[in-house]
Amino acid sequence: MNHKIELPKIDELNFPLIYKHLGNFIKSEVLKAGLKSVVLGLSGGIDSAASCFLAVSALGKDNVTALIMPYESSSKSSIEDALKVVNTLGIKYYVSDISNQINEYFKNETDETERSENADATDGIVLKLRKGNKMARERMSILYDYSYKLNSLVLGTSNKSELLLGYGTLYGDTASALNPIGDIYKTQIYQLAEHLGIPKTIINKPPSADLWEGQSDESELGFTYKTADDIMYLLIDKMYKPEVVISLGFEENIVNNIYKRIKKSQYKRRMPLIAKVSERTINIDFRYLRDWS
């Protein structure tokens, strides 16, 4: 056993338990909703592949449906990798290209129509981000339509790293009914993926939201997931203050940047705020688990 305080590895010893635990989570929460199946978006990336493998282990291949929702700029290899997951697992899938909707919506928009007051705006980037968000929400909207159509719950595919960093679209890719991998850091997703038997091409490619050509998570974030995860494990799981994490030898500006990102994106991890007027307000002092039903 390793007693150094560092992000714990998912290895051959703890994997069987984590695997069974996550499978039972999916099965138990789906059954409690009175359903037996899930639908999820497959991007060709490692996170949705991991969620998909877990869902099949929990519910069986007949109860998992994948949606592949490419945009015209999506890389061909993403679609191939998504199909690899589908074929490996033998599950049903649908392909729904979202290019028409997105292009129609943005047809009269140019970079000149960007909102200049956006603090993060640099030339050309706002429209790109808006398009990326719109794509994520379009996919969510299709998933929820299929959720109703197939009488299935939407399975989430966001990992703990991106949820903490706010590296996701509110009501887009972060939306789901249940998420088996939301408490697992990206670094650990790679370890999990090895044990799940996810195709190597998916494990080995650099992480990307694939919202535009050549997009890379790590160059956009400005640090690697490995660094971020080591830092976030200490900040979040171990509740070390940023100055303590820095004193352990982590780069000051990265620690501060990550801590700032986590705080700034808190709204993405919570339900909308409700103004309290009555004596008993939803989620403030009207408090029940979702499983209450």
Added chain:
Amino acid sequence: MINKSNSRINVCLAQTDPKMGDLEKNIENHINIISSAKNKGAEIVIFPELSLTGYFLKDSVYDLGVDINSDEAAVFQPLYKISEELNITVIAGFVEKDADFNFYNSTFCVSNGKLINVHRKVYLPTYGMFEELRYFKQGDGFDVFDLNGVKISVLTCEDAWHLSSSYIAVNKGAHIIIINSASPARGITAGLNKFNSTNMWEELLSVIAFYYKCYVIYVNRVGFEDGIGFSGGSCVINPSGNIESKMDYIEAEEIITELNLNLLNNERFKTPLLRDENLNLTLKELESIIDNNKVK
């Protein structure tokens, strides 16, 4: 009936997955388990903490409270009845409401149709993911009760994390400490095939059993409540500190295991820690600690 002269007891550990907020369904499940345990020779059936209601109850504590000393106790009548019919002892967890409308995280022991003990959880975790003090009132002691000559004490989950609880129980004469719990699975470590929380529990249970020279019966629940999974792993630890029976960390199941109370005799003779325990010294020190704290 437990017969101390042969010093053996058959105990059923019922590692269940209670249905959140559904007393009726849970009672039905308890009855099924009790009947089948009896068929396999069990004399006591032990269920987890809040086995009749589920754990993260939040506001539904208000709806589930039962005053066990009033007419409301009728809801548990089927359990009393089966206990009497089958001549068996049942230990199960419920939300207790007292005459003054306080709520407790409680565990009853019904033997041959009669209520013989209610333990109100004393240490109510209210930190991290837990919020028990928001809803429950603390119990005020650790009873030891007699089950046909065998002395038993019930501690509920967090109670056991305070080593003073088991200290009190064994010095009051407990031979068997029953720990019922609803412990969430949390924390992973490379090279460890169980959750960190399970590992902590197993170490703790072994310490209690070995150093207090008693049998420890740990009954934890399984299943999920809003994404939080409970870690099972119910087990029996003998006074040598060894695990005698252990259950799955994930699946609901029951085991029936025989405790050999002769081992208490053997262990307490070989390592007479309890005999040598200086209660007066402890009392003197505790009084001085309390006095000193007052001055501050």
